[in-house]
Amino acid sequence: MRLVCGIREDAALREAFFDFVPAVFEGLSFREWYERGCWPDSYRPKAIVDDAGSVLATAASSRLRVLVDGRVQSALQVATVGTRPEFRGRGFSRRLLESVLAEARPDDLVFLYGNDTVHEFYPRFGFRRVVEKEFVRYRTDRRDSGCNALRNLRLADGNDFETLRSLAHRRAPVTERFGVLDYAPILLWHALYVVPTALVLHQPSGSIIAMSREGDRAIVHDFLSGDPGTFARIEDDLFPPEVRELVFEFTPEKLGVEYEARSLHPPSDLYVRGTLPLSGDFQFPALART
Numbered sequence: 001m002r003l004v005c006g007i008r009e010d011a012a013l014r015e016a017f018f019d020f021v022p023a024v025f026e027g028l029s030f031r032e033w034y035e036r037g038c039w040p041d042s043y044r045p046k047a048i049v050d051d052a053g054s055v056l057a058t059a060a061s062s063r064l065r066v067l068v069d070g071r072v073q074s075a076l077q078v079a080t081v082g083t084r085p086e087f088r089g090r091g092f093s094r095r096l097l098e099s100v101l102a103e104a105r106p107d108d109l110v111f112l113y114g115n116d117t118v119h120e121f122y123p124r125f126g127f128r129r130v131v132e133k134e135f136v137r138y139r140t141d142r143r144d145s146g147c148n149a150l151r152n153l154r155l156a157d158g159n160d161f162e163t164l165r166s167l168a169h170r171r172a173p174v175t176e177r178f179g180v181l182d183y184a185p186i187l188l189w190h191a192l193y194v195v196p197t198a199l200v201l202h203q204p205s206g207s208i209i210a211m212s213r214e215g216d217r218a219i220v221h222d223f224l225s226g227d228p229g230t231f232a233r234i235e236d237d238l239f240p241p242e243v244r245e246l247v248f249e250f251t252p253e254k255l256g257v258e259y260e261a262r263s264l265h266p267p268s269d270l271y272v273r274g275t276l277p278l279s280g281d282f283q284f285p286a287l288a289r290t
Contacts, residue, residue: 079290
């Protein structure tokens with residue numbers, strides 16, 4: 001067994017990594033993301049491999065520039081921590097996590113999103129669970145704008161994918177409470193594998209919204225625009241009158257609309273190492289999580 005890095009650049013390791021991911025993280029993949037040129041230098045997975053070159057366990061980091069109460073902060077987001085079921089309990093995750101955390105700089109904000117099985121694991125490495133909020137807007141003044149300029153993006157279409165990619169790199173942050181400046185590669189991964197049918201282009205403004213409908217409620221995963229305040233001006237174009245409630249998967253203070261904070265049920269699994277110098281309610285953007 002050996003610990004390896006440089007997976008993106010090594011064809012054999014990369015293929016073994018592609019085989020590993022769906023076997024451990026059901027329904028997920030990295031293959032198309034890589035093939036479309038989305039894998040950045042900032043995403044650095046490490047792996048434990050056996051003598052045959054098969055990946056047994058992984059952990060990764062994504063280097064980011066985050067915004068914390070409007071201040072730019074270097075950050076390391078830990079990701080892709082997993083082990084094949086038959087090899088669990090051998091300390092592979094601990095070994096990999098220690099290697100990943102060794103790359104953190106003294107001024108980095110280090111954080112990750114876990115799951116229900118890790119409440120006792122990550123605190124051993126100095127992480128603590130942090131409470132996030134959900135943000136909701138009740139649309140009391142609804143009208144039909146008559147807009148017919150919305151178009152669903154089809155990512156299988158190369159032009160649509162490039163439209164999304166270009167705006168993802170140019171867009172302004174939707175939040176400065178706890179947001180990100182440079183998460184286009186992560187967003188594109190979510191677009192390919194998590195919300196591929198939820199991307200809508202507002203053609204007059206050139207904005208893109210990632211949203212899902214649940215009856216009279218819409219889940220707003222992200223809003224991509226050079227000016228987040230565009231959202232308030234085109235809200236009635238984006239949502240028909242029957243949509244009464246918007247639930248934002250980020251802190252929407254830059255959108256120019258009124259909203260309320262409420263508790264998340266179930267609570268999120270955000271873990272932060274050390275102190276998060278943040279005041280007020282927040283939710284880290286869902287499509288920036290790894």
